[in-house]
Amino acid sequence: MNPITPIINGLKITLSHLFKKPVTLQYPTERPKVAQRFRGLHALNVSHNKAKCVACYLCPTVCPAKCITVEAGEDANHDKYAARYEIDMLRCIFCGYCVEACPVDAIRMTGEFELANYRRQDFVYSKERLLEKK
Amino acid sequence: MVNLTIDDKQVTAPKSATIYEAAKINGIKIPILCHDKKLKPFGACRMCLVEVEQMKGRQIPACTTPVTDGMIIRTSTPDIIKARKMVLELLLLNHPIDCPVCDKGGDCDLQNLTYEYQVNANRFSDEKFHHEIDYSNPLIERDMNRCVLCGKCARICDEIVSFGALTFISRGIETKIGCEFEGSLNCEFCGSCVSVCPVGSLLARPFKFKARFWALTNQKSVCSYCGTGCNLTLGVKDNKVLTTVYDENQGFHNGQLCCRGRFGYQFINSDKRLTTPLVRKGGALMEASWDEALELVATRLRGAGASAAALATPRLTNEELLLFKKLMEAAGSANYDHSAGYAHAALTKGFARSFGATASPSTILDIQKSDLLLVIKTDSYETHPVIGFEINMAVKNKGAKLNILSDKRGKLSKLPDAKTFVHTPGSEIAVINSLAKAILDEKLAAGSAVSIPGYADLEKALAGFTPDAVAVQSGLSAAAIKQLASDYAKAEKALIIFPVGNAYPGHNADMASAVANLALLTGKLGTEGSGVLCMAEKNNSQGAVDMGFYATSGLQAGQIMDGCASGAIKTLFLAGENPVVSYPNRAVVTTALDKVEFLVVSDLFMTETAAMADVVLPACSFAEKEGTFTSVDRRVQHIKPAIRKVGQSRTDFEIFSTLIAKLGGQAPAAPAAVFGEIAASAPGYAGMSYAALGETGAFAPVDITPAFVVPKTVAVEPAAGKLALVIGSVLYHNGTLSQFGEGPMYVCPEGYVELSRGDAAKLNVAENDLLNVTSAAGSTKLKARISSRMPEGVLFSPYHFGAAEINRVWSGAPVTWVTVTK
Ligand code: SF4
Ligand code: SF4
Ligand code: SF4
Ligand code: SF4
Ligand code: SF4
Ligand code: FES
Numbered sequence: 006m007n008p009i010t011p012i013i014n015g016l017k018i019t020l021s022h023l024f025k026k027p028v029t030l031q032y033p034t035e036r037p038k039v040a041q042r043f044r045g046l047h048a049l050n051v052s053h054n055k056a057k058c059v060a061c062y063l064c065p066t067v068c069p070a071k072c073i074t075v076e077a078g079e080d081a082n083h084d085k086y087a088a089r090y091e092i093d094m095l096r097c098i099f100c101g102y103c104v105e106a107c108p109v110d111a112i113r114m115t116g117e118f119e120l121a122n123y124r125r126q127d128f129v130y131s132k133e134r135l136l137e138k139k
Numbered sequence: 140m141v142n143l144t145i146d147d148k149q150v151t152a153p154k155s156a157t158i159y160e161a162a163k164i165n166g167i168k169i170p171i172l173c174h175d176k177k178l179k180p181f182g183a184c185r186m187c188l189v190e191v192e193q194m195k196g197r198q199i200p201a202c203t204t205p206v207t208d209g210m211i212i213r214t215s216t217p218d219i220i221k222a223r224k225m226v227l228e229l230l231l232l233n234h235p236i237d238c239p240v241c242d243k244g245g246d247c248d249l250q251n252l253t254y255e256y257q258v259n260a261n262r263f264s265d266e267k268f269h270h271e272i273d274y275s276n277p278l279i280e281r282d283m284n285r286c287v288l289c290g291k292c293a294r295i296c297d298e299i300v301s302f303g304a305l306t307f308i309s310r311g312i313e314t315k316i317g318c319e320f321e322g323s324l325n326c327e328f329c330g331s332c333v334s335v336c337p338v339g340s341l342l343a344r345p346f347k348f349k350a351r352f353w354a355l356t357n358q359k360s361v362c363s364y365c366g367t368g369c370n371l372t373l374g375v376k377d378n379k380v381l382t383t384v385y386d387e388n389q390g391f392h393n394g395q396l397c398c399r400g401r402f403g404y405q406f407i408n409s410d411k412r413l414t415t416p417l418v419r420k421g422g423a424l425m426e427a428s429w430d431e432a433l434e435l436v437a438t439r440l441r442g443a444g445a446s447a448a449a450l451a452t453p454r455l456t457n458e459e460l461l462l463f464k465k466l467m468e469a470a471g472s473a474n475y476d477h478s479a480g481y482a483h484a485a486l487t488k489g490f491a492r493s494f495g496a497t498a499s500p501s502t503i504l505d506i507q508k509s510d511l512l513l514v515i516k517t518d519s520y521e522t523h524p525v526i527g528f529e530i531n532m533a534v535k536n537k538g539a540k541l542n543i544l545s546d547k548r549g550k551l552s553k554l555p556d557a558k559t560f561v562h563t564p565g566s567e568i569a570v571i572n573s574l575a576k577a578i579l580d581e582k583l584a585a586g587s588a589v590s591i592p593g594y595a596d597l598e599k600a601l602a603g604f605t606p607d608a609v610a611v612q613s614g615l616s617a618a619a620i621k622q623l624a625s626d627y628a629k630a631e632k633a634l635i636i637f638p639v640g641n642a643y644p645g646h647n648a649d650m651a652s653a654v655a656n657l658a659l660l661t662g663k664l665g666t667e668g669s670g671v672l673c674m675a676e677k678n679n680s681q682g683a684v685d686m687g688f689y690a691t692s693g694l695q696a697g698q699i700m701d702g703c704a705s706g707a708i709k710t711l712f713l714a715g716e717n718p719v720v721s722y723p724n725r726a727v728v729t730t731a732l733d734k735v736e737f738l739v740v741s742d743l744f745m746t747e748t749a750a751m752a753d754v755v756l757p758a759c760s761f762a763e764k765e766g767t768f769t770s771v772d773r774r775v776q777h778i779k780p781a782i783r784k785v786g787q788s789r790t791d792f793e794i795f796s797t798l799i800a801k802l803g804g805q806a807p808a809a810p811a812a813v814f815g816e817i818a819a820s821a822p823g824y825a826g827m828s829y830a831a832l833g834e835t836g837a838f839a840p841v842d843i844t845p846a847f848v849v850p851k852t853v854a855v856e857p858a859a860g861k862l863a864l865v866i867g868s869v870l871y872h873n874g875t876l877s878q879f880g881e882g883p884m885y886v887c888p889e890g891y892v893e894l895s896r897g898d899a900a901k902l903n904v905a906e907n908d909l910l911n912v913t914s915a916a917g918s919t920k921l922k923a924r925i926s927s928r929m930p931e932g933v934l935f936s937p938y939h940f941g942a943a944e945i946n947r948v949w950s951g952a953p954v955t956w957v958t959v960t961k
Contacts, residue, residue, distance in 0.1 A: 061239035062351040077348035083274055085240040085348050108239045 064103035072096035173289035243339030292332035334385035358781035368770025397524030402882025413757035414786025437801035448474035452715030456766025473693030489651025495844035501670030508668035511630035517549025565855030573609035577624035585662030593847030632668035640676030682769035723951030776836035890943020
């Protein structure tokens with residue numbers, strides 16, 4: 006092959022981009038639209054005014070990063086509920102296994118990706134924080 | 140052995156085996172739901188269907204069908220799989236699919252089988268059950284909606300526990316498991332039913348929702364309550380013991396436990412555990428460093444000589460007890476005891492002189508091999524419940540005769556054909572002597588007896604114990620005594636079982652000798668199923684005796700207390716003992732502990748005794764340490780840590796080692812090394828190795844040199860107008876430790892005084908009335924409990940409760956005479 010050809014091919018690509026609209030988003034003024042199936046921060050689903058989670062311990066079991074802590078409690082009707090539900094986002098690898106494992110559709114992943122923070126403990130999402138999410 | 144073919148494999152099996160068992164021995168798995176190896180075959184669920192060619196290929200249940208020679212069996216043909224699937228579909232028809240919230244999820248036979256047989260849909264449809272769930276007691280939750288009617292719970296409660304709290308009620312589609320009159324569960328809460336339930340119908344409430352089965356780490360251990368030495372499996376998560384896990388292959392008892400073993404583990408992780416050393420400063424106990432606390436103790440012990448004394452709980456490991464002894468030797472004192480002075484004299488003194496050994500010659504395994512069991516005190520069921528199960532099984536399954544000699548009736552008295560001989564309190568030794576006398580008179584003694592040393596003296600001494608003479612003082616008829624004697628002497632194999640403990644003042648060295656005489660006279664010793672089994676109270680009482688942790692040249696427990704009071708003992712080290720509650724005569728004990736200059740207590744909790752100490756050392760529970768325990772029948776078993784140490788607590792082993800080092804001695808580095816010393820020096824432990832103990836432990840053999848000893852009897856004079864108070868153990872408790880186990884405390888939370896219906900009527904007392912119980916020693920207030928098992932004129936009260944203060948009344952005499960007022 007002519008040794009010049011690859012260089013010309015490369016220059017062609019560069020040239021074509023000169024006339025295209027840039028893909029760079031002017032974050033934070035411009036914001037991306039994440040796909041439906043994007044795996045961002047978790048949220049606990051609500052039904053009848055309380056978290057749907059029945060504390061079955063399946064998500065902490067399936068979680069490969071072992072970042073979910075569930076502690077079950079017994080309510081006044083002797084029913085099981087998640088007295089504590091916590092995800093350590095510093096460990097989470099956003100694999101979405103927890104969502105798949107949940108037998109009662111209690112946990113989902115939102116499009117939220119802006120998770121930067123200053124202190125380590127701010128990355129520990131308690132039940133209350135996970136419920137706040139829409 | 141029979142030859143048969145299972146799934147085209149030529150196999151052999153014992154003649155008595157069922158198809159299921161034959162398959163199991165040969166590594167072929169047949170699914171089961173209603174079968175349990177401990178229970179009699181039932182055949183209710185049809186999960187175990189197999190095809191047998193000789194039966195025209197019909198499907199028959201493997202768990203109830205015995206094998207025959209030449210049988211050709213297929214366990215998983217397409218037809219069988221279809222049938223099993225249908226069984227599951229039918230079960231799941233009314234079964235709520237609650238798995239996410241059901242505590243059994245992950246450990247459920249129904250769930251596992253549904254998964255295995257891929258029952259993903261149901262061809263049938265019906266309504267789910269709507270039975271009310273029983274939340275009424277704090278230990279066992281009953282959700283009959285999940286029940287598969289396997290009947291295991293009802294069967295184990297009947298066949299092994301012999302309580303019979305559960306049964307099938309109603310018929311057809313309405314059938315369910317219930318209690319009498321469909322009421323709530325009110326039983327002895329041994330949890331056996333929970334352990335065998337294959338589904339989530341019966342659940343242990345203390346463990347409810349705590350964790351999934353798969354998240355638990357299982358650590359095998361040995362129960363730290365009574366001397367039966369039951370093996371148990373601790374379920375651990377996040378450094379907490381969350382439950383006990385049932386393992387049907389564990390121990391001689393196949394995983395059976397009593398209420399304390401099953402539900403009494405909470406003390407391990409209790410918030411009340413001591414976590415830092417405390418030193419008394421300016422009158423109050425203040426937190427201190429280990430160094431400061433131990434230095435203080437070492438200073439007191441250094442060269443203390445006979446002014447120091449030690450009492451240990453027989454819950455310490457053998458290794459710890461041996462180190463404790465070394466520590467006292469380093470301090471120059473021979474004053475140490477494990478309350479043997481009160482409780483275990485039967486072993487240390489009685490057996491020593493009658494058998495030349497300080498252990499029972501028989502084992503728990505002898506119970507099922509015996510023809511006749513002579514049980515002294517029905518309490519043997521309450522003190523050692525799992526031995527009670529063994530007795531029950533011997534009576535029901537093996538046809539053993541059961542004779543009971545006791546001052547009250549108990550659960551054993553209810554077993555089929557059990558004969559109970561109720562004597563007046565305090566006359567037990569006289570009665571046993573009269574049995575020996577009757578055996579001699581009726582010429583039922585074995586020929587070999589004459590050659591045993593002491594025969595002539597005994598014969599002479601027994602002259603006064605004719606059945607007629609003893610009948611008067613014991614309240615038994617002479618005929619009954621003669622009957623008891625001839626039953627015992629004529630049985631081919633007969634075993635005498637009796638419990639001893641802190642609160643059994645009558646059960647002393649003399650009673651042990653009296654019992655030994657019976658066995659020696661009739662030659663019922665040294666053969667399988669015959670002999671004497673003395674059941675010491677705590678998990679390592681026998682170990683404490685074997686380690687020689689009792690007064691030989693120094694002072695006994697009672698004398699140590701006197702020494703403290705008189706000022707002769709200046710430093711007292713209590714390891715895990717709580718004498719304020721458990722020793723007789725509380726006033727004397729508290730005065731002694733008040734008087735002693737320096738009191739050191741190592742314990743798990745701030746007990747009544749620890750609160751009086753100058754230095755309190757936080758010790759570890761059995762779940763945090765390693766070492767060995769020896770059961771009543773000298774099974775030496777190994778425990779390993781299940782969790783890390785709580786707070787700053789240290790094992791007694793570490794505490795004693797550090798102190799020995801501070802006193803200039805050298806302590807072995809690890810329990811394994813100490814066990815090496817034990818194996819070299821303790822009688823019967825020779826040749827044992829720490830590593831080889833494994834999961835099953837090892838039996839320390841007992842060598843006997845028999846001799847007849849004349850037992851002393853004390854005449855117990857009835858006091859006019861007074862009632863006889865006997866103290867003892869209750870089923871749910873053991874020592875004072877079980878007060879910190881929430882399970883037992885739910886069922887039996889406080890002390891009480893039990894009296895007969897007759898006495899209650901005479902005194903105009905109703906259940907739960909508060910009574911003043913007064914003796915010459917003192918008085919206390921206790922709730923009344925009225926029962927039909929008490930003979931008139933006799934009261935019973937458990938001794939475990941700190942708040943009940945029964946030892947203000949109970950002075951340590953065989954019988955305490957009391958008055959009762961409202
Ligand atoms: S899997 Fe679902 S129900 Fe189970 S603990 Fe997780 S969020 Fe809760
Ligand atoms: S009993 Fe078994 S199958 Fe039934 S809900 Fe519980 S775990 Fe599921
Ligand atoms: S806990 Fe024990 S006594 Fe009570 S029902 Fe169950 S098996 Fe029977
Ligand atoms: S409660 Fe459990 S053990 Fe009892 S019959 Fe039902 S499924 Fe069987
Ligand atoms: S207390 Fe005794 S009988 Fe009960 S489980 Fe423990 S060792 Fe066994
Ligand atoms: S296991 Fe055989 S019928 Fe249930």
